[in-house]
Structure formats: C-alpha cells, structure tokens
Amino acid sequence: MPGTNLTRVEAEARAAVITTDTYQVELDLTTSEDTFRSTSTVRFSATPGEATFIDLIAPEVHSIVLNGSELDPATAFIDSRIELTGLLAENELTVVATCDYMNTGEGLHRFVDPEDGEVYLYSQFEVADTRRVYAVFEQPDLKASFQFTVTAPAHWHVASNNPGTKTTVADASVTIAQTSHDVARWEFTPTTRIPCYVTAIVAGPYHRVEGTVQSRKGEISADVYCRKALAQFLDADVILADTQKGFDFYEKTFQMDYPFEKYDQLFVPEFNAGAMENAGCVTFLENYVFRSKTTRASMERRTVTILHELAHMWFGDLVTMKWWNDLWLNESFAEFVSTLATAQTKHDNAWVTFNSLEKSWAYRQDQLPSTHPIMANIRDLEDVEVNFDGITYAKGASVLRQMVAWVGQDKFFEGVAEYFRKHHHGNTTLNDLLVELEKASGRDLDSWSDVWLQKAGVTTLRPVIEVDAHDDIAAFAIKQEVPAEWPTQRPHRLGIGGYDVRVDEHGDVALERVMFVEIDIDGRSTEVAELIGVHRPALILVNDGDLAYAKVRLDKESLATAVEHLSGFQEPLPRSMVFAAAWDMTRDGEMPARQYVELILKNIGAEDQSTVTMMLLRQLETTLALFVTPEESEAATHAAADALWHLAITAEAGSDNQLQFVKAFASLASTEGQLDSVQGLLDEKLLLEDLAIDSDLGWDLLTSLVAGGRCEEIAIELQLTKDATASGERRAALARAALPTAAGKRAAWDLLVNADKDLPNALQSAATSGFGHVLDTALLEPYVDEYFGAVRRIYNEKTNEMAANLIEGLYPSQLAGRMPDLQDKADAWLAENDDAHDALKRLIIEGRDGVRRALQAQSKDS
Numbered sequence: 001m002p003g004t005n006l007t008r009v010e011a012e013a014r015a016a017v018i019t020t021d022t023y024q025v026e027l028d029l030t031t032s033e034d035t036f037r038s039t040s041t042v043r044f045s046a047t048p049g050e051a052t053f054i055d056l057i058a059p060e061v062h063s064i065v066l067n068g069s070e071l072d073p074a075t076a077f078i079d080s081r082i083e084l085t086g087l088l089a090e091n092e093l094t095v096v097a098t099c100d101y102m103n104t105g106e107g108l109h110r111f112v113d114p115e116d117g118e119v120y121l122y123s124q125f126e127v128a129d130t131r132r133v134y135a136v137f138e139q140p141d142l143k144a145s146f147q148f149t150v151t152a153p154a155h156w157h158v159a160s161n162n163p164g165t166k167t168t169v170a171d172a173s174v175t176i177a178q179t180s181h182d183v184a185r186w187e188f189t190p191t192t193r194i195p196c197y198v199t200a201i202v203a204g205p206y207h208r209v210e211g212t213v214q215s216r217k218g219e220i221s222a223d224v225y226c227r228k229a230l231a232q233f234l235d236a237d238v239i240l241a242d243t244q245k246g247f248d249f250y251e252k253t254f255q256m257d258y259p260f261e262k263y264d265q266l267f268v269p270e271f272n273a274g275a276m277e278n279a280g281c282v283t284f285l286e287n288y289v290f291r292s293k294t295t296r297a298s299m300e301r302r303t304v305t306i307l308h309e310l311a312h313m314w315f316g317d318l319v320t321m322k323w324w325n326d327l328w329l330n331e332s333f334a335e336f337v338s339t340l341a342t343a344q345t346k347h348d349n350a351w352v353t354f355n356s357l358e359k360s361w362a363y364r365q366d367q368l369p370s371t372h373p374i375m376a377n378i379r380d381l382e383d384v385e386v387n388f389d390g391i392t393y394a395k396g397a398s399v400l401r402q403m404v405a406w407v408g409q410d411k412f413f414e415g416v417a418e419y420f421r422k423h424h425h426g427n428t429t430l431n432d433l434l435v436e437l438e439k440a441s442g443r444d445l446d447s448w449s450d451v452w453l454q455k456a457g458v459t460t461l462r463p464v465i466e467v468d469a470h471d472d473i474a475a476f477a478i479k480q481e482v483p484a485e486w487p488t489q490r491p492h493r494l495g496i497g498g499y500d501v502r503v504d505e506h507g508d509v510a511l512e513r514v515m516f517v518e519i520d521i522d523g524r525s526t527e528v529a530e531l532i533g534v535h536r537p538a539l540i541l542v543n544d545g546d547l548a549y550a551k552v553r554l555d556k557e558s559l560a561t562a563v564e565h566l567s568g569f570q571e572p573l574p575r576s577m578v579f580a581a582a583w584d585m586t587r588d589g590e591m592p593a594r595q596y597v598e599l600i601l602k603n604i605g606a607e608d609q610s611t612v613t614m615m616l617l618r619q620l621e622t623t624l625a626l627f628v629t630p631e632e633s634e635a636a637t638h639a640a641a642d643a644l645w646h647l648a649i650t651a652e653a654g655s656d657n658q659l660q661f662v663k664a665f666a667s668l669a670s671t672e673g674q675l676d677s678v679q680g681l682l683d684e685k686l687l688l689e690d691l692a693i694d695s696d697l698g699w700d701l702l703t704s705l706v707a708g709g710r711c712e713e714i715a716i717e718l719q720l721t722k723d724a725t726a727s728g729e730r731r732a733a734l735a736r737a738a739l740p741t742a743a744g745k746r747a748a749w750d751l752l753v754n755a756d757k758d759l760p761n762a763l764q765s766a767a768t769s770g771f772g773h774v775l776d777t778a779l780l781e782p783y784v785d786e787y788f789g790a791v792r793r794i795y796n797e798k799t800n801e802m803a804a805n806l807i808e809g810l811y812p813s814q815l816a817g818r819m820p821d822l823q824d825k826a827d828a829w830l831a832e833n834d835d836a837h838d839a840l841k842r843l844i845i846e847g848r849d850g851v852r853r854a855l856q857a858q859s860k861d862s
C-alpha cells in the first residue's frame with residue numbers, strides 16, 4: 001500500500017501518461033475551525049485509454065467528477081490517492097473535499113494568536129503537502145497554470161502567487177473570537193506554468209506594508225506582511241532595500257527579467273524552516289521580525305535568506321528540477337548566489353560567515369555515517385524528506401564555489417544565463433546545466449562531477465613541513481587523507497598562507513601575512529616546490545582564502561601560534577579558518593577539548609564578526625557539555641561561565657559581543673555567584689551599560705534561573721503576564737520544560753511524547769530544547785529507555801517534520817560518558833528495528849554517532 005509515499009518510478013510513469021494544463025482551486029476558509037472546503041478542477045491531457053491517479057490527503061471527499069461522470073469516493077479514493085481510469089485525450093476532473101487545517105507547518109497551517117484570538121493561516125507545500133489542500137498531481141515536473149479563489153473573513157488579507165481582487169459576499173458571516181465578520185471572495189489571476197509545491201495561500205488579519213521594487217521590466221508591487229502583534233517591529237524599509245539589491249543583482253547576472261507579476265514577502269507564525277520560495281509570495285519565519293535587540297549575525301542571515309528565496313524565483317520556480325534528486329542543485333545554487341549577492345551588495349564579509357556557518361555544517365554532516373553523495377539517489381518522498389541537510393545546502397554550495405573558481409565566474413554565469421534562456425518554464429536535470437557550463441567555459445565537467453557530486457565524504461589536508469638549521473623550509477608537502485568509507489582523492493585549487501607575529505611600538509601583537517601561494521593539488525601527497533627555501537612562518541594555513549572544500553590541519557608550531565595569538569589576525573577569514581581547523585581537531589579527538597575552550601575564551605573578546613562569535617559560543621557550549629571529560633566538565637563549565645561574565649562586563653557598551661556574551665553566560669551559569677549575577681541583571685539591580693533587558697533577553701535570564709533551580713513555575717507565569725504574546729508563549733514553554741525537578745521533566749516529556757493532542761510545531765520545538773537544558777544530566781537518565789521505546793511510534797504517528805524534530809531533539813547525547821550502556825541501547829534498538837524505515841534508522845544512527853564522537857573527544861581530553 002503506498003500510504004502517503006510516492007516513488008520516483010510512479011512519478012515517471014504518471015508523467016509519461018499525462019500533461020497538466022490548468023488548475024482552478026476554490027477554498028472556503030469559513031466552514032469550521034478544524035477544516036476547510038476545497039474544490040479542485042484540473043484540466044489535463046492524457047494518452048487515451050490509460051489510467052493514473054491524483055493525490056489528496058483529506059478526511060472526506062464529497063464528490064469526484066471525471067469528464068462528466070461521477071466516481072464513487074468510497075471506492076475511488078483510497079490511501080490518499082484517487083484512481084482515474086479510462087482517460088481521454090483531454091480531461092476535466094473536479095474533486096470536492098473537506099481538508100484539515102494543520103498545526104505542524106505542513107499543508108495549510110492554522111495559528112490562533114493568544115493575544116486577540118485572531119486566526120492566521122499560511123500554506124507550506126514543499127516537499128509534497130499541496131495535496132493536503134487540494135487534489136493535485138503532486139510532482140515537480142507536472143507544471144501547470146493555477147488559478148485560486150478563496151472565501152474568507154472580509155477583514156483578512158489573502159495573498160497568493162498572483163494579484164487578486166476582493167468582493168464582499170452578500171448575506172454571509174463568520175464568527176472569530178466571539179466577533180461576527182462579513183465574508184469576502186478573493187479571485188486571483190492565473191499563474192504562469194509553475195510546479196505545485198511553490199503555489200501558496202496566506203490568509204489572516206495580517207499587517208501589510210505596501211511596497212514596490214524596480215525591475216528591468218518596470219515597477220513591481222512588493223508588499224511586506226507580518227502578524228499584527230509584530231507590526232511595530234517590522235522594518236519593511238530594510239527588507240525592501242535588501243530585496244531591491246537582489247532584483248538589480250540577479251536580473252543583471254542572470255540576464256533575464258524577474259519572471260512573476262509581483263513579489264510579496266510574508267512573515268508568518270510557527271514556520272518550520274527559514275523561508276519558502278513560493279512564486280511571488282515568499283513566506284518567512286516570523287522570528288526574522290526582530291522584536292528584541294538582535295545580533296548582527298541574525299540580521300545578516302535574514303539578508304542572505306531574502307536573497308536566497310529571490311534567487312529561487314529563477315532557479316527553482318521558473319526552471320524546475322524534474323525530480324527531487326536535483327534538490328541539492330536547487331538549494332546549493334540559491335545558497336551560493338545569495339552569499340555572492342550579499343558579499344557584493346551589502347556585507348563584505350559574507351564569505352567569512354559562509355566559512356563559519358555553512359562550511360562547519362557541511363563538514364559535520366559529511367562525517368556522519370549517514371553522509372551521502374551530493375547527488376543523492378532519491379527513490380521516494382521519504383528519502384527526500386530527510387535530505388534537507390548540510391550536504392544538500394552547505395556542501396553543495398561549497399562545491400559550487402570551488403567549481404566557479406575553477407571555470408571562472410564570468411563563464412559560469414554566461415552558462416547559467418543560457419540555461420535560463422533555454423529552459424524557462426520547463427524542467428531540467430543537472431546535465432542540462434553542465435552542458436551550458438561546459439559550452440561557456442570550454443572545460444570538461446564529467447570527471448569533476450564524478451568526484452565531487454557522485455562520491456561522498458570530506459578529505460583532510462595536512463601540511464608536512466621540514467625546516468633546516470636556519471629555520472628555512474627544506475620540504476613542504478600537503479597530504480590528502482581520505483576517510484576509509486569514502487576513499488576518493490580529489491583535485492583542489494587552493495591557497496597556502498604564512499603568517500608571522502609582529503609586535504608594534506605599543507606592544508600590540510599582529511599576525512601578518514608574509515607568504516602566499518595558490519596551487520593545484522591532487523592525490524595522496526603534493527610537494528609544494530615554491531616554498532622551499534622560504535623562512536618558516538610562525539603560522540602556516542592551508543586553504544587560506546577558503547576556496548577548497550576540505551578539512552585542514554595545523555602543524556604543531558602553527559597550532560601553538562594560533563592558541564597564543566589568534567586574535568592578532570588582521571583579516572577575519574584566516575581567523576575564522578583557524579578556529580574552524582581547531583574545532584575540527586577537537587571533534588576528531590586530535591585536540592584536547594579544554595585546549596579548545598581556552599582558545600575560544602582567550603580570543604573571542606577581540607572577534608568582530610558576529611556570526612563567528614555566535615558559532616564559537618555554540619561550539620563552546622557543545623565542547624563543555626559533550627567533549628570535556630565528565631570528571632572535569634563541572635569545573636570547566638564554572639570557569640568558562642566566569643570568563644564569559646568577565647567578557648560581558650568588559651565588552652564595549654551596547655555592542656553585539658556584549659549581548660552575545662551575556663546570553664552565553666546566562667546559558668552556562670550554575671554557581672550561586674553566577675546565578676546571583678543573572679538574577680541581578682533580570683531584576684535590573686545590576687546594570688551593564690547600554691544593555692536593555694528586553695523581552696527576549698528577559699526570557700533568557702529567567703530560563704537560566706529556572707534551570708539553576710532559582711525559581712519555580714510561578715515565576716514563568718508571572719513573566720508570561722508581562723509578555724502575553726505568542727512569542728512569550730513559546731519562551732514560556734521552553735522555560736517550563738527546563739524546570740530541574742523530576743516532576744518538571746516528567747511533565748515536559750509527557751507533553752512531548754505521550755500527550756493525546758500534539759503541540760503545534762513551534763511549541764514542540766521550544767519544549768524540546770527546554771527539556772535538554774539541564775545542569776545535572778542525571779535528570780535525563782530515566783528517559784533513555786523510554787526514548788528508544790517510543791521512537792518508532794513517534795515516527796509512525798506524527799508528520800515527517802514533527803517526528804524528525806522530536807527524535808533528533810530528544811536523543812540523549814548529553815549522557816555520553818555518563819551512562820555506560822548508552823551505545824549498547826542504540827545498538828540494541830538498531831538490531832531489533834532493522835525493518836524500520838531508512839529515514840528513521842538514519843536519525844538513530846546519527847544520534848549514536850554524536851555519542852561516539854563525544855566519547856572519542858572525552859578520551860583525548862582526559
């Protein structure tokens with residue numbers, strides 16, 4: 001039985017039989033609080049006499065009419081599919097159904113604002129949730145023109161891919177939060193041919209800022225929306241300025257006009273991802289409307305996200321992958337060009353951020369036992385659901401960057417422009433792009449694509465240096481080490497930099513670049529003749545400039561220089577790369593964890609890249625919780641929190657670092673003195689210059705006190721009365737789950753795992769992270785057996801997104817080295833559940849590998 005899955009073979013068979021032409025979709029959003037009415041009329045051509053099926057996930061189908069004949073839903077609608085037989089050359093199908101609103105961020109998500117009882121809806125269809133809203137041939141290569149009509153409360157805004165007109169419906173009303181409202185109908189114009197997963201409906205009493213952008217083809221309407229409660233924080237002018245830069249950059253670079261009629265951007269509640277590239281109707285996580293002081297890292301990330309989604313309008317929406325095995329190309333391309341656009345139009349250091357954030361994600365994912373080639377074999381929808389990962393986004397983008405360096409950026413975009421000219425409104429595979437890139441660049445991309453796209457794993461580059469009696473380099477080679485499971489040697493174009501320590505007249509220490517060569521390397525070992533005879537610099541950095549995708553090692557002398565003088569780098573990129581190399585060595589058990597803690601704490605005070613600071617603070621927490629040997633973990637954590645407090649009070653007033661250090665300090669605070677400081681900040685008896693205790697920082701401090709056993713549930717409820725908002729509800733859910741008592745943990749666990757009614761996605765993820773926020777890991781021990789006992793049920797009962805987040809978020813990694821039989825329990829589960837779906841087994845295997853890595857690092861640290 002297919003259930004809700006769809007295989008690639010089925011999709012290919014269906015596309016061989018039918019071609020879709022138009023959809024007319026009518027949604028009535030006034031029927032009930034749990035469901036809505038959906039009428040879908042599809043016109044499509046087919047091979048006469050053939051049979052196929054259309055997809056629909058719905059609690060009830062009222063009628064199915066195919067070419068004028070009624071089909072009986074009781075027999076035709078089975079397993080989320082409607083069987084269609086005896087097709088004609090031209091067909092018309094109308095399906096009327098009742099569909100469920102969702103609270104998981106998949107399909108048509110319904111959110112009720114606790115502040116005023118108002119209802120906000122948004123759709124999210126990728127990968128295959130269009131069928132939760134209307135009957136549809138759910139696969140990316142069956143493109144069509146879509147025309148939506150929506151009936152909804154008249155005081156709402158309703159947005160879709162195309163412009164619409166609103167008319168009031170006479171003699172109809174609907175009641176929301178005890179208030180009666182008129183009803184209206186929105187009719188939208190038909191779209192051009194797009195895939196169903198980028199169609200969209202967003203509806204509710206959203207706050208709208210009307211805006212425009214200039215396209216090459218003229219002025220385009222570009223409105224920005226958010227929930228009413230966030231209206232006062234919406235910086236639509238900044239968002240539109242970023243958007244305008246993106247329009248200018250992409251229309252020029254792609255040599256093609258923006259392909260849709262308007263460009264709305266909507267910040268919606270309880271969104272699972274960062275954003276979604278619905279054609280002309282992009283949805284974003286509403287946390288990107290900053291209600292409290294935020295870091296430059298988040299602001300820069302929002303810019304990259306805005307530009308990422310805009311890039312998809314051409315790459316993804318206008319030209320679409322044929323099947324999900326090219327998802328990587330869709331995402332990697334958007335990630336690469338949005339970073340390039342950000343670097344060229346707004347933040348010079350976007351590639352430093354890319355190194356710190358994206359590459360560390362890629363390297364981590366690529367070293368899991370579940371890693372896979374960038375071009376993954378996507379057999380069915382369940383395969384693709386777990387593939388929105390660090391390989392698909394970050395490794396793919398890193399490898400594209402290396403490819404652009406190799407073929408030349410101008411040639412690359414020449415090929416891309418030709419690809420758009422040839423395939424607009426169509427579907428493609430990787431090869432269609434490679435053909436154009438080869439033509440433009442004159443390079444053969446076959447062997448490149450073989451080693452980079454078809455083979456998994458990351459290689460490690462290690463310098464092997466010999467010096468003579470004068471400390472001049474006598475021999476220099478770069479060894480390429482391959483992982484045993486993925487033994488592929490690859491060619492790399494990369495830089496090698498050398499840095500010496502200089503002390504100026506004020507005694508300030510700087511690391512100055514005194515040597516640089518750019519070379520090609522390949523194979524097990526490459527001699528670098530250019531460096532023979534050069535005086536050995538104090539720090540040698542392989543892959544200086546960060547063009548290559550490879551882990552790099554520092555030799556012993558360079559590592560010692562780094563630990564002593566890392567903040568002396570004048571440029572942020574080599575600094576970020578040295579941090580990354582040290583992080584890698586720590587994760588691989590080659591550098592003692594406490595030495596990495598020392599490296600961070602000694603140098604982070606001088607870090608001026610917000611994203612690098614953010615990543616280092618995350619790594620610091622992970623290192624203390626997982627990689628430091630358990631016997632020393634408490635002492636190391638106390639010392640680190642003290643150091644962070646010192647950094648916080650000495651940081652520049654009102655600076656980005658001040659905010660980040662205070663938050664990290666609160667998260668680690670555990671001694672009485674540290675908790676006193678947290679309490680002092682929250683009560684505003686202890687003041688740091690230009691540090692306002694706003695809503696979000698207030699919750700961070702309160703959560704710290706809750707986890708430290710300083711306050712009880714009543715304090716959380718009190719804070720919630722001060723911040724009685726949807727955002728406040730999420731923060732309260734996190735804080736409650738962090739209560740450090742057996743009863744508190746039990747309540748959180750039952751809410752997440754055993755409750756009859758599922759939490760909405762955003763509350764589930766808040767409570768999951770609160771559950772794991774403990775100072776004493778013994779609180780988590782009782783749940784290990786329950787976890788392994790429950791994962792299969794969780795996976796079967798919940799939707800993909802909800803199950804994956806919960807299973808990943810509750811994995812008992814923090815007990816690594818603290819519970820002797822933890823790995824045995826994972827092994828036993830894997831042995832007993834060999835028949836479980838690969839996607840579920842993958843989550844357990846990844847969790848187990850996290851523990852393996854922690855044990856290896858702990859052993860090095862002891």
Ligand SMILES: [Zn+2]
Nearest residue numbers: 308312331334
């Ligand atoms: Zn994307």
